[in-house]
Amino acid sequence: MRQSELFTKTQKKDPRDETSLNAKLLERGGFVYKNSAGIYSFLPLGWRVIQKLTQIIREEMNAIGGQELFMPALVEKRYLDASGRWDVEISFEVKGKKDRQPGFTLGWTHEEVLTEIVSKYVSSYEDLPFAAYQFQTKFRNEARSKSGLLRGREFIMKDLYSFHVSEGDLRRYYEKVAGAYHKIFQRCGVEAVYTEAAGGSFTISNTHEFQVLSPVGEDTIFVCDDCGYAVNQDISGSLKIKKGAVCAKCKKGKFREEKAIEVGNIFPLGTKYSKAFNLQFVNKDGKKEPVVMGSYGIGLGRLMGTIVEVYHDEKGIVWPEAAAPFKIHLLVLGEATPQLKKAGETVYNGLTAAGLEVLYDDRERVSPGQKLFDADLIGLPLRLVVSEKTLAADKIELKRRAEKESRLLKLEEFIKTIK
């Protein structure tokens, strides 16, 4: 993509009333636009990041047999009435047809909707197990949205739901999802701590969260410094876990207290929703039983914000390759002479022909300094420069965003090593 055609621009100054680092950098870089508190638009650069994360998650969901589908954002009142979850604080209610009383909510989760759908197709143990997921915007009227992309009122979520004949089968799949989540976060470049936590309004069982350690996290967790076993503060009291206590699991390490961002969670739901929607199956003995369910979520915007919180320096974002909107930032520096322009085009065409994703800063009459600052702020993993200097050496200059040194090399050499 040519930067001269990109409709967004970078901002030199931090937005006046953001203190959250992910909000500052993402807004300044033109990745996102804040429409309202906790409500963001994803601009071309930011949307590419979301697409990258989406694809990683999709691959890992498919790898554990997840079937992708798409459900409505408008959820009729009867769904939430059935599970007793209509009257919740965070619900954005939408008026119904006749009496103007709320008849819908903007979906903040989809257990009820999918359970009803599934009940049409599941009748025998032979129909189980299976899992289905979607990427969809969720609406949650948070009392207080905060920290840029970390807690919003509208956000894209991957929600996976699984259906099983037994608690044991659910547990086996639950572990598989946990494995998939570990892979997802690893691929995205963030280290997520597997943490025991409470289930909130979803389930009475304990659940598991994937927590990325960060001072801006709103969760407090206790992590064993020996075996890594971790527990959210919200259940630590009942487990008699506190800072400095000996680990309940390995009996060797001690718990240290950490702030963390919850980037994903997995819930064993049991039969709460299947009972509410009469989702049953006939077992091998010909008897009816409620289906056992699990649900599993990842917030895409929060994951993006978390990556920025983890990967940045004083100059800007330092995207891990898997999440970067483009792999390469190609800059043409110096006066736009015909020779230099031609050289830039040749490199750009060579890179794109090789299938590489390039943001090409072909802007004329923009000073070298400004282009370099922009490149640092936007934070693509590899920076290539074409200038009089590199032209004279008949090479291009390569610098990794995460490193200080640059080096000159031939275009063909670069393409060969990078692919």
Add this chain to the structure above:
RNA sequence: CGGGCCGUAGUGUAACGGCAGCACGAGUCCUUUGGGAGGAUUUAGUCUGGGUUCAAAUCCCAGCGGCCCGACCA
């Protein structure tokens, strides 16, 4: 939902109750081109509604909006 801070141009900032100014951006022209270049010129603003006052960006009230702390949190 309680508390605090704050709303001035696209962005960031000034202005004692007394002519709304500066920088960046954007437009035009000239010069410049490896770490946010220089000059000339143009452009654009006091969140909304009420009140006090000769006079309000400034003081008061209400609303709307933003950020932060807390409560809550899926």
